[in-house]
Amino acid sequence: MRASRTLAMALPAIVAGQKPQYPPPFPPTPVLPSSINYAPSVTPNIMDTTAPNAQVLCPGYTASDVQETTTGLTADLTLGGQGCNAHGNDVKYLTLSVQYQSQERLAVRIYPKHLQPSNQSLYILSPSFTPQPGIGYGASKASSDLTFTWTNSPSFQFKVVRASSGEIIFDTYGQNRI
Numbered sequence: 001m002r003a004s005r006t007l008a009m010a011l012p013a014i015v016a017g018q019k020p021q022y023p024p025p026f027p028p029t030p031v032l033p034s035s036i037n038y039a040p041s042v043t044p045n046i047m048d049t050t051a052p053n054a055q056v057l058c059p060g061y062t063a064s065d066v067q068e069t070t071t072g073l074t075a076d077l078t079l080g081g082q083g084c085n086a087h088g089n090d091v092k093y094l095t096l097s098v099q100y101q102s103q104e105r106l107a108v109r110i111y112p113k114h115l116q117p118s119n120q121s122l123y124i125l126s127p128s129f130t131p132q133p134g135i136g137y138g139a140s141k142a143s144s145d146l147t148f149t150w151t152n153s154p155s156f157q158f159k160v161v162r163a164s165s166g167e168i169i170f171d172t173y174g175q176n177r178i
């Protein structure tokens with residue numbers, strides 16, 4: 001009997017100790033600074049009726065200096081005129097890199113041509129964040145099940161198709177401006 005009375009007296013203390021405290025005993029710190037309200041709108045263009053129409057205004061890119069190897073290609077992409085900055089600041093000179101890394105893996109990368117250690121991490125994800133396999137042994141364009149097709153007409157466009165099924169995996173054709 002004595003033991004259970006001790007327990008009954010001890011219980012409320014435990015419950016009170018676990019009870020969350022509302023409001024918190026200190027002024028809550030905002031997660032984002034109030035200066036966030038002065039930042040440009042990030043409403044997606046498709047929901048913003050006042051947004052510029054990239055298909056009308058933007059010059060698109062042109063591929064040049066295309067270097068093909070058995071495992072892929074590289075090329076320069078150059079903005080075809082005045083930037084329209086519809087999707088953020090247009091970068092005038094880009095590099096395109098396409099690697100047939102295995103029969104089932106194709107790596108397409110587009111990144112600014114002129115990068116320095118000071119700004120590289122803004123555009124290229126470091127391998128320390130995610131594995132980035134390279135070109136596997138025996139991989140080649142000829143043995144890949146994935147095809148990369150591109151055109152400069154009317155401006156740079158490309159698509160990736162699974163050859164065995166005809167499935168279109170990625171496609172910017174029909175969008176004159178990417």
Ligand SMILES: *[C@@H]1O[C@H](CO)[C@@H](O)[C@H](O)[C@H]1NC(C)=O
Pocket residue numbers: 091112114115116118119
């Ligand atoms: C990266 O920094 C270099 C050196 O400041 C500059 O020339 C280059 O334009 C920058 N690249 C981009 C994409 O801003």
